[in-house]
Amino acid sequence: MDPSLPFEEYADALERSGQYRVLRRLPDLDYERRSAFPEERVVAIIDTETTGLDSNRDDVIEFAGIAFSYRADGQLLTPLNFISQLQESRSPLREEIVRLTGINDTMIKGKSFDIDAIENFIRSADLIVAHNASFDRPFCEKISKIFANKPWACSATEVDWKTLGYEGTKLAYLVNSSGWFFDAHRALDDCRALAKVLSTKTSTNAPHTPFEHLLASAREVKWRIAFSAPFELRMSLRERGFRWKPGQEGKAGRWTGDFSEVDARDLVNWLTDTLGVKKATVSVDRITAFERYQT
Known part of the structure; x- marks a missing residue:
């Protein structure tokens, strides 16, 4: 190939x-580096790196976020600002965590989160988005209670990625399938990658971006069904969308x-009438984006 051609021309020729x-x-x-205009709203796309999976026992060692403005119709607009901070853990990092996060003990030694800066970053957010909100929210609420008073959305579970043409939901896969690659696992890089995927239509004919789908889901009221059931019912329950907590x-x-609401009513009847789940063990609660993904 002609060495005088720009790399992008090479890429176009290959494709x-x-x-x-x-x-x-x-x-x-x-x-x-500005505040949102009056007609704009703010979404904070956040990510954490931790020493483990249990928010009751493990520590947050990295918090990062990018604030974007967006319109009420769901159009993601402008990156306004970002935050990226490290914090020393209470015990040395395991080799597995170093490998997964790219963070080692030397990088976090003596570091601590600036809680005021994190709270100032989150305060203006009309919505917080994480790619695994059920994981990130409990850890974030350990950092500051400001996270408990905000609506949350999960880009991994609240976007129907399969309908949009994707075969998986892992962030690296979504990014690669969208035509990009990045240095994965550091929190700010993951935020930047997620923002790109959420703002990119899957085709020129697609009517909505993934973020528009996510915003519509976040605005929906759901009904949370919780209950006790025998172990042998696990396969039937999973097939209907239930998960063990x-x-x-x-x-x-x-x-x-x-x-x-309609599906919840039918499912309660199915649980009690078909599976024999005791009605006294079943609770049904109204859930909005403010309550989702809490422990």
């Missing part, structure tokens, strides 16, 4: 051949699921 698919490095964001602090575990 036009039909024999290659080219991934481009995720571009840097150009932050405006282990107990914490002396409380017994329960099966849970969030559904529309």
Whole structure:
């Protein structure tokens, strides 16, 4: 190939051949460093890195977020600002955590979160988005109670990625399938990658971006069904969208699921009339984005 041609022309030529698919490095964001205009709203796309999976025992060692303005119709607009901080853990990091996060003990030694800065970043957010909100929210609420008073949305579970043409929900897969690659696992890089995926239509004919789908889901009222059931019913329950939630602090575990009002009513009848779940063990609660993904 002609060495005088720019790399992008090489990439275009390879793709036009039909024999290659080219991934481009995720571009840097150009932050405006401003507050949202009166007609705009703010979404905070956040990510955490931790020393484990249990928010009751493990520590947050990295918090990052990018604030974007968006319109009420769901159009994601401008990156306004970002935050990225490290904090030393209470015990040395396990090799597995170093490998997964790219963070080592030297990087976090003596570091601590600036809680005021984190709270100032979150305060203006009309919505918080994480790619695994059920994981990130409990850890974030350990950092500051400001996270408990905000609506949350999960880009991994509240976007119907399969309908949009994707075969998986892991962030690295979504980014690669959208034609990009990035340095995964550091929290700010993951936020930047997620923002790109959420703002990119899956095709030129697609009527909505993934973020528009996510925003519509976040605005929906759901009904959370929680109950106890025998172990042998697990396959039937999983097929209908229920998930097992282990107990914490002396409380017994329960099966849970969030559904529309109509579906919730039908599912309660199915649980009690078909599966024989005791009605006294079943609770149904109204759930909005403010309550979702809490422990």
